[in-house]
Amino acid sequence: MLTLILAESSLEIVPKELQNHASVTSYCKKNGKSTSDVLLDNSWHFAAMKGIKNEIKRGRPDIVHLTLLSVCNTPLYNAKKLKVYVHTINDKIISISDKIRLPKSYHRFQGLIEKLFKNYKIKVDDTTLLELHDMTFEELLTKIQPSKILGLSTKGDQSTFQDTAKTITEDTCLVLGGFQKGHFNEEISQTFDNLKSIHVDSLEAHVVASRILYEYEKTIFI
Numbered sequence: 001m002l003t004l005i006l007a008e009s010s011l012e013i014v015p016k017e018l019q020n021h022a023s024v025t026s027y028c029k030k031n032g033k034s035t036s037d038v039l040l041d042n043s044w045h046f047a048a049m050k051g052i053k054n055e056i057k058r059g060r061p062d063i064v065h066l067t068l069l070s071v072c073n074t075p076l077y078n079a080k081k082l083k084v085y086v087h088t089i090n091d092k093i094i095s096i097s098d099k100i101r102l103p104k105s106y107h108r109f110q111g112l113i114e115k116l117f118k119n120y121k122i123k124v125d126d127t128t129l130l131e132l133h134d135m136t137f138e139e140l141l142t143k144i145q146p147s148k149i150l151g152l153s154t155k156g157d158q159s160t161f162q163d164t165a166k167t168i169t170e171d172t173c174l175v176l177g178g179f180q181k182g183h184f185n186e187e188i189s190q191t192f193d194n195l196k197s198i199h200v201d202s203l204e205a206h207v208v209a210s211r212i213l214y215e216y217e218k219t220i221f222i
Contacts, residue, residue: 001171002168003082003083003085003171004174005174006067006087008088009178010057010061010179011094013039015040018052021045024044024045041110043062058089068084068086068096074213076220077098084096087178091135093134099127141191144173146171146172147171150172151189151195152174152175152197153197155183155197156196156198159196161198161199164212175192176208
């Protein structure tokens with residue numbers, strides 16, 4: 001089964017050192033939330049985030065939402081030929097069931113992920129739809145054991161969506177960045193067997209994910 005990992009994703013609860021910042025407390029008071037349970041979002045917490053470590057890679061949960069919506073509505077995913085994981089910037093792994101139907105509203109997605117970070121599982125009846133693990137990227141790869149790890153980044157060797165898709169096998173692990181700016185950190189980059197740049201411009205994660213999966217689908221469904 002093909003695996004897709006959204007790596008170093010901008011998905012985290014507001015860190016303790018920012019929870020007393022005015023922009024965070026004001027947002028939480030207005031929305032009836034606890035400062036220890038709310039997602040970090042630079043749309044609301046920009047002032048609090050100024051100068052924090054890895055600032056350009058944090059506070060964008062909408063990137064994860066858009067990308068998962070794109071991926072989890074593909075024919076490949078619906079045919080149960082794709083396993084999806086989210087690796088967060090703070091080394092947590094979200095495992096996504098092939099039975100999930102993610103909310104299209106960002107606010108509902110936000111509430112779902114905040115609940116996941118608090119309870120570590122989202123279940124409906126006896127089915128676990130989302131599960132959170134304290135796990136590094138490397139530990140996840142050890143669990144998956146892919147035959148090939150293919151990273152997609154503007155730092156990679158120049159290619160195209162079509163040509164790159166032809167190199168993907170069903171036990172490949174595709175890795176995309178789940179952050180707004182920057183590049184994969186050194187530890188993650190070193191795990192790649194290949195690193196490809198599949199467009200002359202930098203594209204958003206949800207565009208890259210949907211287009212590379214579409215090209216791969218053409219190699220197996222047509």
